[in-house]
Amino acid sequence: MTKIGLEIHCQLTKLASKLFCSCKAEYRNAEPNSNICPVCAGLPGSLPMLNKKAVEKAAMISLALGCTIPEKIGFFRKNYFYPDLPKNFQITQYNAYGPTSIGSDGKIEIEGKTIRIRRIQLEEDPGRLVYEGTSEKTMITLVDYNRAGTPLVEIVTEPDFETPKQVRMFLNVLADLVENIGVSDPYLEGAMRVDGNISEGDGNRVEIKNVGSFRDIEKALHFEITRQQSLVERGIQVLAETRHWDEARRITVSSRSKEEEQDYRYLPEADIPIVQIGNNSIEQIKTQMPESIVARRERYIKKYGMPAQVADVLSSDKFYSDLFDKSHNEKNAKEVSNIITTDLMGVADTREKKIELKITPNHLSDLADAIVANKLTRNSGKLALHEMIQSGKPFADVVSSLDLGHVSDAGSIEKVIDEVFQEEEKAVMEAKQNPDTINYLVGKVMRKTKGKADPATTLDILRKKLAV
Amino acid sequence: MDLGISATEFTSQVNDGIISVEEFVAKTLDRIKKVDGKIHAFITVDSQNALDKARVIDKKIKSKEKIGICFGMPISIKDNICTAGLKTTCASKMLENFVAPYDATVISKLKSEDAIIIGKVNLDEFAMGSTTEFSHFGPTRNPWNTEYVPGGSSGGSGASVAAFECLAALGSDTGGSVRSPASFCSVVGLKPTYGLISRYGLVSYANSIEQVGPMAKTVEDVAFLLNILSGHDAHDNTTAKDMRIDYVKDLKSGISGKKIGIISQMTGDGVDKDVERATNGAISKLQDLGAQCVPVSIDAVEHSVAAYYTIAAAEASSNLSRYDNLRYGFDFGIEGYEFKAFISKARSNFGPEVIRRMLLGAFVLSAGYYGKYYLKAQKVRTMIKAQLDEAFKNVDYLISPTMPILPFKIGEKIDDPLKLYLTDINTVTANLSGIPAISIPFAMSSSGLPIGIQLFANSFKEKELLQAAHALQETAKLPGIAI
Ligand SMILES: [Zn+2]
Numbered sequence: 015m016t017k018i019g020l021e022i023h024c025q026l027t028k029l030a031s032k033l034f035c036s037c038k039a040e041y042r043n044a045e046p047n048s049n050i051c052p053v054c055a056g057l058p059g060s061l062p063m064l065n066k067k068a069v070e071k072a073a074m075i076s077l078a079l080g081c082t083i084p085e086k087i088g089f090f091r092k093n094y095f096y097p098d099l100p101k102n103f104q105i106t107q108y109n110a111y112g113p114t115s116i117g118s119d120g121k122i123e124i125e126g127k128t129i130r131i132r133r134i135q136l137e138e139d140p141g142r143l144v145y146e147g148t149s150e151k152t153m154i155t156l157v158d159y160n161r162a163g164t165p166l167v168e169i170v171t172e173p174d175f176e177t178p179k180q181v182r183m184f185l186n187v188l189a190d191l192v193e194n195i196g197v198s199d200p201y202l203e204g205a206m207r208v209d210g211n212i213s214e215g216d217g218n219r220v221e222i223k224n225v226g227s228f229r230d231i232e233k234a235l236h237f238e239i240t241r242q243q244s245l246v247e248r249g250i251q252v253l254a255e256t257r258h259w260d261e262a263r264r265i266t267v268s269s270r271s272k273e274e275e276q277d278y279r280y281l282p283e284a285d286i287p288i289v290q291i292g293n294n295s296i297e298q299i300k301t302q303m304p305e306s307i308v309a310r311r312e313r314y315i316k317k318y319g320m321p322a323q324v325a326d327v328l329s330s331d332k333f334y335s336d337l338f339d340k341s342h343n344e345k346n347a348k349e350v351s352n353i354i355t356t357d358l359m360g361v362a363d364t365r366e367k368k369i370e371l372k373i374t375p376n377h378l379s380d381l382a383d384a385i386v387a388n389k390l391t392r393n394s395g396k397l398a399l400h401e402m403i404q405s406g407k408p409f410a411d412v413v414s415s416l417d418l419g420h421v422s423d424a425g426s427i428e429k430v431i432d433e434v435f436q437e438e439e440k441a442v443m444e445a446k447q448n449p450d451t452i453n454y455l456v457g458k459v460m461r462k463t464k465g466k467a468d469p470a471t472t473l474d475i476l477r478k479k480l481a482v
Numbered sequence: 483m484d485l486g487i488s489a490t491e492f493t494s495q496v497n498d499g500i501i502s503v504e505e506f507v508a509k510t511l512d513r514i515k516k517v518d519g520k521i522h523a524f525i526t527v528d529s530q531n532a533l534d535k536a537r538v539i540d541k542k543i544k545s546k547e548k549i550g551i552c553f554g555m556p557i558s559i560k561d562n563i564c565t566a567g568l569k570t571t572c573a574s575k576m577l578e579n580f581v582a583p584y585d586a587t588v589i590s591k592l593k594s595e596d597a598i599i600i601g602k603v604n605l606d607e608f609a610m611g612s613t614t615e616f617s618h619f620g621p622t623r624n625p626w627n628t629e630y631v632p633g634g635s636s637g638g639s640g641a642s643v644a645a646f647e648c649l650a651a652l653g654s655d656t657g658g659s660v661r662s663p664a665s666f667c668s669v670v671g672l673k674p675t676y677g678l679i680s681r682y683g684l685v686s687y688a689n690s691i692e693q694v695g696p697m698a699k700t701v702e703d704v705a706f707l708l709n710i711l712s713g714h715d716a717h718d719n720t721t722a723k724d725m726r727i728d729y730v731k732d733l734k735s736g737i738s739g740k741k742i743g744i745i746s747q748m749t750g751d752g753v754d755k756d757v758e759r760a761t762n763g764a765i766s767k768l769q770d771l772g773a774q775c776v777p778v779s780i781d782a783v784e785h786s787v788a789a790y791y792t793i794a795a796a797e798a799s800s801n802l803s804r805y806d807n808l809r810y811g812f813d814f815g816i817e818g819y820e821f822k823a824f825i826s827k828a829r830s831n832f833g834p835e836v837i838r839r840m841l842l843g844a845f846v847l848s849a850g851y852y853g854k855y856y857l858k859a860q861k862v863r864t865m866i867k868a869q870l871d872e873a874f875k876n877v878d879y880l881i882s883p884t885m886p887i888l889p890f891k892i893g894e895k896i897d898d899p900l901k902l903y904l905t906d907i908n909t910v911t912a913n914l915s916g917i918p919a920i921s922i923p924f925a926m927s928s929s930g931l932p933i934g935i936q937l938f939a940n941s942f943k944e945k946e947l948l949q950a951a952h953a954l955q956e957t958a959k960l961p962g963i964a965i
Contacts, residue, residue, distance in 0.1 A: 052582075052583065052584050055809065056804050056809075057582065057583070057584075057810070058564065058570065058572070058577065058580065058582065058685040058686075058805075059562075059563070059564040059570070059582065059586060059682065059683040059684055059685045059686070060682070060683075061681060061682050061717060061718050061719065061720075062719070063716070063717060063718075063719055064719060091800050093799075093800050093803060093847075095803065095806065095821075095822075095825050096821075097808060097821060100804065100809065101803065101804045102803035102804050102806060103800055103803055103804075111857075155821075157808070277848050277849045279799070279800070279844060279847035279848055279849075280847070280852075281796060281797070281800050281847055281856075282690075284689050284690030284720070284797070285686075285689055285718075285719060285720065286719055287719055287720060
């Protein structure tokens with residue numbers, strides 16, 4: 015049996031400042047080494063000042079993943095030499111001497127399978143290394159410390175996954191979750207990074223690092239499973255090692271084994287006193303947390319009678335569920351959810367496209383109201399929606415400029431039916447003998463009214479006239 | 483003009499128009515030029531800037547503008563405290579060209595009260611040592627006898643005050659580094675409660691136990707400086723909130739009716755005869771002033787040196803990791819090296835004592851040894867604090883000689899680190915427990931070397947501690963000038 019565990023690093027991109035200083039947490043568009051200060055550059059004499067907001071955000075992730083938050087949390091130094099670490103140690107959390115990290119022992123259900131969360135810890139991101147030059151001789155390493163000190167949450171799961179597909183689903187749920195609670199934008203470059211570990215049966219555990227994207231982790235895991243299984247089939251033992259994902263060659267490659275033997279000489283970080291969390295502040299954090307995806311889904315099903323599938327799709331997308339919550343009222347809720355899930359989501363499915371949408375909650379609400387009140391057909395509704403997405407004009411203007419208003423008075427419809435009867439004698443005869451073909455005539459009426467005639471009224475009058 | 487006046491005498495003389503700041507600073511610079519060749523207290527002297535500042539202050543006084551309470555007092559700063567625009571070398575090759583882009587909080591506070599930073603003074607490399615012999619720039623000498631060590635690691639601070647090269651100094655005290663040179667150079671030196679003074683800008687050696695400490699000629703001066711230096715700092719998580727106390731007010735309240743515990747583990751066996759005589763002398767003087775002195779046993783003190791070196795070394799190994807010469811440091815090109823080779827090449831420029839402590843620290847933190855050494859040392863720390871808390875239920879102060887021995891000759895103990903470490907027995911207790919301790923000049927040995935007496939109080943009881951120190955100071959009769 016395959017056992018897969020994950021280590022996910024998620025930046026708290028929604029914070030204004032870094033974990034231990036007042037430099038910006040958003041470093042992506044800054045000139046190299048400009049978003050730094052004595053603290054995050056690790057200059058002699060500087061001291062870290064803990065960003066309390068980061069503790070709150072990390073606590074939110076812990077709560078959302080069902081973790082226990084201890085009464086006191088503490089920080090440790092993880093000591094190792096690397097050029098991207100300004101202090102040559104990373105300030106992180108460590109549970110070997112008792113649970114002092116922001117979360118532990120959580121779990122989350124993914125399609126009926128329970129994934130246990132071993133621990134969640136708050137730590138600082140290192141800087142970034144940039145390699146330049148093509149050959150061994152011209153190769154140089156550049157260091158950019160703009161990222162150094164960015165608040166990072168590490169989430170470690172138990173090896174509870176059996177397939178790469180489960181991993182993919184989990185990561186999608188996790189990305190939705192951190193976005194939903196407003197702590198991170200998981201789609202920013204480098205905001206969410208995943209390492210995996212895999213073992214087959216009782217075999218040794220192999221760590222996989224350097225995976226760039228969610229899609230690649232699935233590929234890397236597939237490759238690694240196949241590699242390990244073929245070794246096992248040939249009776250060769252799998253080595254306990256760290257392997258790097260080679261994106262270009264789409265294989266995992268063994269790294270030098272020295273890395274694993276590294277002793278990090280963990281040491282309590284005395285510059286940051288123990289932080290008391292306590293039940294009161296946990297309750298307070300809970301009140302600040304937005305509704306969870308699960309709770310939201312339940313609410314959609316119970317309150318509005320949404321089909322489970324619609325509720326699923328809507329609740330896990332923060333952008334659209336927020337839009338829904340702002341647009342709907344008790345009468346039009348179902349219609350709003352229909353418009354969003356069947357039309358809008360198909361039009362704008364990426365972050366960029368969502369940002370470009372000119373549609374507002376008012377648009378959606380007006381549109382759904384009109385459909386519910388039978389003033390507009392669904393087909394006309396689609397046309398109106400597309401126009402509003404593009405132009406952002408008010409619903410009423412769109413309806414009149416596109417001439418979409420409903421034709422529901424029987425007199426006008428009857429007139430159109432009379433015209434159709436003259437033009438379609440053969441079809442009328444047919445319909446009289448075989449009422450199943452009546453829809454053809456309905457279609458003709460709709461075409462003549464550009465879809466504005468109410469289909470139910472049209473059908474009623476047709477039946478009466480044909481006496482069927 | 484008398485360069486031997488105290489810092490507070492200086493401020494009142496300037497205020498009364500008796501002396502000008504420029505004149506005093508110029509005389510002080512002359513004095514440094516004259517004697518520092520023999521003493522070598524200074525690593526950097528900031529002459530021009532000091533004179534410029536002095537002139538500005540004189541002008542302000544003349545035009546009756548508001549000025550800070552230091553009135554241009556020349557102060558020397560231990561070279562492990564960051565000063566913007568002035569080198570902060572930590573007496574190490576590794577930082578021989580390092581200029582901090584910012585002022586330590588204590589420096590900003592002094593500057594905003596119109597103190598003049600006259601220069602940066604010598605120390606054992608990264609404050610690791612108790613003799614100021616382990617400096618990349620060579621040893622500092624004791625102004626009372628230049629063949630002798632000035633104590634350490636704030637030896638430059640102690641010597642510069644004793645030799646009238648400044649009116650006061652800042653040192654830092656990790657295991658006695660303010661009190662040892664205070665005792666050996668016959669000046670007053672305070673190690674405040676952990677968290678009373680900001681460490682922002684103090685280059686960390688053992689960050690869980692060290693504090694910046696003022697050094698000066700008198701207890702009044704130290705109280706005056708503590709008023710400026712103490713208080714919460716938004717740049718240091720470990721500073722205590724709401725500690726606005728006036729340490730100068732009621733300084734002369736005396737110690738009548740107070741109870742003082744004599745720490746048995748710091749007196750008696752292993753203490754030099756002259757030092758013992760001085761200690762007994764101090765005790766009887768305090769009794770004359772109406773204090774009651776009783777023996778007190780703090781038996782965890784027996785493990786204090788071992789615990790101190792374990793914790794300090796562990797923290798040092800981590801704190802000093804950042805010195806890899808990649809971002810700042812000394813002149814040494816990085817091109818052409820693979821990272822690991824570069825690191826070991828660059829870091830081989832640390833001095834022997836720093837390397838010794840970093841190795842010790844890396845060892846006690848390594849997998850499998852953490853529990854055996856580091857955690858055990860932390861337990862000793864907890865035990866010491868508990869025993870002190872117990873003792874302070876019965877007594878107001880504790881007393882001991884600051885150093886168990888007299889100043890010794892330069893080079894005498896440099897090859898025997900263990901023997902040297904053991905001389906810290908009386909000072910490390912205050913660091914491990916966080917409580918304040920002060921060294922007061924009390925006597926001279928028959929050989930003409932200074933002897934200091936140490937008083938302790940419980941955490942954040944600096945006001946009471948300074949009152950007792952003042953009372954003791956008033957009983958001492960000491961020669962005026964060192965060199
Ligand atoms: Zn910063």
